[in-house]
Amino acid sequence: METMTENNKAVVRRFNKEVIEQGNIDSFNALIDDKFVNRSAPAGMDNGPQGMIWFFNEVLRPAMPDVSVAIHDQVAEEDMVTTRKTISGTQTGPLLGVAATGKKVNIEVIDMVRVKDGKYVEHWGITTLPELLASLAQA
Template sequence: MNSNDLKAVVARFNRDVIQDGKRDAFDALMAPDFINWSAPNEALRGAETMWNTFASVLRPAIGTMRVQIHEQLCDGDKVTTRKTISGKHVGTLAGVEATGKEIAIDVIDIVRVRDGRYVEHWGVNTLAAVVAQLGQR
């Protein structure tokens, strides 16, 4: 795959999985041996835990979720993406009840792609800062 193909895989994941919540796209884009190196411990590094973060944590808390990709860089089989996940805070998020405020979580992640599927993920985001700000009301 060339760099444009790799970036397209990551863009599709962000659109179809994170923004639109499509389980079939998630299943199609995740390699069976996927590892999320950003997870807090080894038990949480699998694909299913990543799906649960989107489906059970973010999507119920952020209405009309949008993912805006600001920039993508490719190096070999790794794609680095700088993006913002945004929407209205409509459900409990990390213990903070819905505020109705617009929120924006900035994210930088690196994904290794093999055969059009996610194999590894590393990432940093501003979720903790957003939650702290919401809790201050």
């Protein structure tokens, strides 16, 4: 019998595979709560569900069509899942104002997700995206 924490980890793994890698909007809708809040959204960005899918499907995936997610570690306690992962791809399109470089890039991420009834309800994250953008802009 699977525990709540194992089920929650599976939700996060599914989100990373089906939403981030594949851009599957049906999976996004199935896995995100209507009242979802991204606590790490940059100032001025929509911190709800629409801001999250906008970033993945309108920013990240067009910049890196071959995007993949490698999950290195997951730790879960009660309704919280912490994941250490790498988002990788080839930057063949503009990424947040940085012109395409054709380079293979990696974004290191540690995120925490609160899962309730099989859906994301809150997210906090730390990424190396700012450092990556700075290095690409200098290239």
